[in-house]
Amino acid sequence: MTGIVTPLFSDGSDEAAPGKRELTKALNRDAILKAARAVFSELGYEAASVRDIIRRTGLASGTFYNYYRSKEEVAKALAADVVQRLRPILRAEREQATDFESYLNGAIRAYFRFLIGEVEIWGPGRPRAERFPHIRVQTPAQGAVFEEILASINLVIEHGLAPRVDTEYLTAALIGVAQNIGEKMLHRDPVDPEAAARFAVELILRGIGALPKREPA
Amino acid sequence: MTGIVTPLFSDGSDEAAPGKRELTKALNRDAILKAARAVFSELGYEAASVRDIIRRTGLASGTFYNYYRSKEEVAKALAADVVQRLRPILRAEREQATDFESYLNGAIRAYFRFLIGEVEIWGPGRPRAERFPHIRVQTPAQGAVFEEILASINLVIEHGLAPRVDTEYLTAALIGVAQNIGEKMLHRDPVDPEAAARFAVELILRGIGALPKREPA
Amino acid sequence: MTGIVTPLFSDGSDEAAPGKRELTKALNRDAILKAARAVFSELGYEAASVRDIIRRTGLASGTFYNYYRSKEEVAKALAADVVQRLRPILRAEREQATDFESYLNGAIRAYFRFLIGEVEIWGPGRPRAERFPHIRVQTPAQGAVFEEILASINLVIEHGLAPRVDTEYLTAALIGVAQNIGEKMLHRDPVDPEAAARFAVELILRGIGALPKREPA
Amino acid sequence: MTGIVTPLFSDGSDEAAPGKRELTKALNRDAILKAARAVFSELGYEAASVRDIIRRTGLASGTFYNYYRSKEEVAKALAADVVQRLRPILRAEREQATDFESYLNGAIRAYFRFLIGEVEIWGPGRPRAERFPHIRVQTPAQGAVFEEILASINLVIEHGLAPRVDTEYLTAALIGVAQNIGEKMLHRDPVDPEAAARFAVELILRGIGALPKREPA
DNA sequence: CATGAATGAGCATTCATTCAT
DNA sequence: AATGAATGAATGCTCATTCAT
Numbered sequence: 001m002t003g004i005v006t007p008l009f010s011d012g013s014d015e016a017a018p019g020k021r022e023l024t025k026a027l028n029r030d031a032i033l034k035a036a037r038a039v040f041s042e043l044g045y046e047a048a049s050v051r052d053i054i055r056r057t058g059l060a061s062g063t064f065y066n067y068y069r070s071k072e073e074v075a076k077a078l079a080a081d082v083v084q085r086l087r088p089i090l091r092a093e094r095e096q097a098t099d100f101e102s103y104l105n106g107a108i109r110a111y112f113r114f115l116i117g118e119v120e121i122w123g124p125g126r127p128r129a130e131r132f133p134h135i136r137v138q139t140p141a142q143g144a145v146f147e148e149i150l151a152s153i154n155l156v157i158e159h160g161l162a163p164r165v166d167t168e169y170l171t172a173a174l175i176g177v178a179q180n181i182g183e184k185m186l187h188r189d190p191v192d193p194e195a196a197a198r199f200a201v202e203l204i205l206r207g208i209g210a211l212p213k214r215e216p217a
Numbered sequence: 218m219t220g221i222v223t224p225l226f227s228d229g230s231d232e233a234a235p236g237k238r239e240l241t242k243a244l245n246r247d248a249i250l251k252a253a254r255a256v257f258s259e260l261g262y263e264a265a266s267v268r269d270i271i272r273r274t275g276l277a278s279g280t281f282y283n284y285y286r287s288k289e290e291v292a293k294a295l296a297a298d299v300v301q302r303l304r305p306i307l308r309a310e311r312e313q314a315t316d317f318e319s320y321l322n323g324a325i326r327a328y329f330r331f332l333i334g335e336v337e338i339w340g341p342g343r344p345r346a347e348r349f350p351h352i353r354v355q356t357p358a359q360g361a362v363f364e365e366i367l368a369s370i371n372l373v374i375e376h377g378l379a380p381r382v383d384t385e386y387l388t389a390a391l392i393g394v395a396q397n398i399g400e401k402m403l404h405r406d407p408v409d410p411e412a413a414a415r416f417a418v419e420l421i422l423r424g425i426g427a428l429p430k431r432e433p434a
Numbered sequence: 435m436t437g438i439v440t441p442l443f444s445d446g447s448d449e450a451a452p453g454k455r456e457l458t459k460a461l462n463r464d465a466i467l468k469a470a471r472a473v474f475s476e477l478g479y480e481a482a483s484v485r486d487i488i489r490r491t492g493l494a495s496g497t498f499y500n501y502y503r504s505k506e507e508v509a510k511a512l513a514a515d516v517v518q519r520l521r522p523i524l525r526a527e528r529e530q531a532t533d534f535e536s537y538l539n540g541a542i543r544a545y546f547r548f549l550i551g552e553v554e555i556w557g558p559g560r561p562r563a564e565r566f567p568h569i570r571v572q573t574p575a576q577g578a579v580f581e582e583i584l585a586s587i588n589l590v591i592e593h594g595l596a597p598r599v600d601t602e603y604l605t606a607a608l609i610g611v612a613q614n615i616g617e618k619m620l621h622r623d624p625v626d627p628e629a630a631a632r633f634a635v636e637l638i639l640r641g642i643g644a645l646p647k648r649e650p651a
Numbered sequence: 652m653t654g655i656v657t658p659l660f661s662d663g664s665d666e667a668a669p670g671k672r673e674l675t676k677a678l679n680r681d682a683i684l685k686a687a688r689a690v691f692s693e694l695g696y697e698a699a700s701v702r703d704i705i706r707r708t709g710l711a712s713g714t715f716y717n718y719y720r721s722k723e724e725v726a727k728a729l730a731a732d733v734v735q736r737l738r739p740i741l742r743a744e745r746e747q748a749t750d751f752e753s754y755l756n757g758a759i760r761a762y763f764r765f766l767i768g769e770v771e772i773w774g775p776g777r778p779r780a781e782r783f784p785h786i787r788v789q790t791p792a793q794g795a796v797f798e799e800i801l802a803s804i805n806l807v808i809e810h811g812l813a814p815r816v817d818t819e820y821l822t823a824a825l826i827g828v829a830q831n832i833g834e835k836m837l838h839r840d841p842v843d844p845e846a847a848a849r850f851a852v853e854l855i856l857r858g859i860g861a862l863p864k865r866e867p868a
Numbered sequence: 869c870a871t872g873a874a875t876g877a878g879c880a881t882t883c884a885t886t887c888a889t
Numbered sequence: 890a891a892t893g894a895a896t897g898a899a900t901g902c903t904c905a906t907t908c909a910t
Contacts, residue, residue, distance in 0.1 A: 480695065482670075600850060607831060607851065610826070612827075615824055618819055618820060633824075641857050645695060
């Protein structure tokens, strides 16, 4: 029952380095986050218990509460973390986009590439899912990502880049397409975000009349 | 606090078609299913407990286990039930479809109309969702419905009606679009399945090049 | 881990007798109450835990909650029980009293006799008390008893039987005297409620000028 | 969140009377005692936790254990403190008393005046009490005070100043009267210790035949 | 000596499941 | 077959206490 332990050997650099205490704290916090991410992914947010999380860290049960007040709080931290990494990417895409087409292109590509860096969140092969295959559960991180994309799309639309359609339905469709194609993409070998993005973007753009009909391949 | 009870004394007429015994059994089974559907919808599958379900039926807790072995089993029954009602509709659409366009048209329309008849499954206003908005939960019935549609699309594609695209991505996109637009549709007032279906179908069909570009509105 | 068990042999009398189930329930309820009384008395209400109570019954932990929702509820039941037994006695004394003197005489006597029947509530030798002797804890039953006496006194006073004094201070004094002398009485051998009552009553009555000065013994 | 801290660097002057170190220690000790007194008064002794106490001091949790080994120990210190202040007062009263009447007069007055100076110990409005009103909790200080008075009375009695009564019952009655009237006194506005003392003293003295019957008011 | 994170026992409570009635 | 009480594992969480820093 050791969990994260104080490093046995100091590196001697005491200047700006965090003290042993701070280090252990940071390590523990990370360990909890990591464990939570894994547990949420395997069991689903609802089914996961705080004890599942700490059990996986090897820390004592009480220790969890030194870092987070509840399962919900870890979930929020996890979501915040993923959002913090995704948001600037989406913002950049918005800023350099000249029209809806270029925005969508960039955003979807960015999202798919982002996905690949986060496989353990969408991680193919969730055992929980096997127990009752009909239910698809979202982890907090996944939920946060979709909300972020939604927000990004809405921003673009508000700025007049919108195509002339029912925008609520459009964003719903967009999210749906990105969500499902992204997930399929992760199961392919090799994982090819460019191809997936091309498919999704063309489908949407031509679907709303922003692209010419596809040439027969 | 008895709910549906077995009559203590039979009136001697045991030969009539369903039989008193069988009738009560069927009633109880239905009561449990109905309660489960409501509970799953209100609390979400994971958060719902067997106790929540039987509490709502008024039956005794032990009685539950005469019909189902666990929450999972009721969920499966619920899924089976919804599938049983959806499947023939989708099959009919497949059988009378002449091309992918006509199939998709029929299937999506059928699905959206079906949704409306099952509002209590998608029931807007799940309080649980409010507590942690990032998480979207699926009820067993919802999961089953999506799986059924997926299967139907795959059948159509296997039978050669497929458009010339990556069919796995296509079905993924299709499901995503139907799923998300269907959900949005349910929250509108008035609920208009035809308009929603038109949007979804045109998006997909034009998206894969099966429809001409949309005229400027 | 057997706790209260179903009696092994029925006595064959099935007429008005409670079913086995009801009997066990009644026995369990009593066992819990009894255990709670002992635990409160030994550990004090605050220090006692629900687990202490059920541990002492030998029942399973969950079983407690089939009978009471919390420690507070058992405490209330305990208090209600003691009050239910004390109240009619006090009422009788009030009704047959002709003046304050006769009321007080009757009430104090009744209270002291009642105490003796409830030794296990005031039980001499509370181990908890030894752990930190400065603290005197009241069990819920004790509290209820004092409240009941207080109410009784106030009733008498309201009905004009009051002596001409500051009645709030009078009742306070009365309760204090009864409380402390009663407790001392229980530790004597032999326990003599009559002598104790005589002392308390004379002290109070002469104290408020309702009795002549005591003759030198 | 440091509360009282040990200065990180000494200024070299370590020889001054109490010494920096000793001073800080005394300050911390006092801070803990003060916090404990407040916490016990607000929450009751049993409900109060060591954490509650240190939280209120602003000190680190571990620091508590440099001064006291447990909640019980602070309680004892608190009791000792109050006793230390009360004892000389009572002794003085004993020493200048010529008979039981004069002693009682002085002692009760002293006690009631003392009470007023320690309102925060008896502090009216303990929220805990409201949650389950039947239970009256004593703080360690309160208990100590009563024990001290008890001891004082017994001393007087041993020295032959005793009236001709059952002295054990007498002290019990005395304590009871002082305790309850004292408490009521604190809730009156204005708080009048003289009046309260007069009531209590006359009640007891006349009660044991040491005073003539009261004149009709 | 102060600090505050780690520890793990303990508590209240809920729940799925069993089984005597 | 229906009932509902009993069971005990499991959960979220708090707390006293220790100890490396």
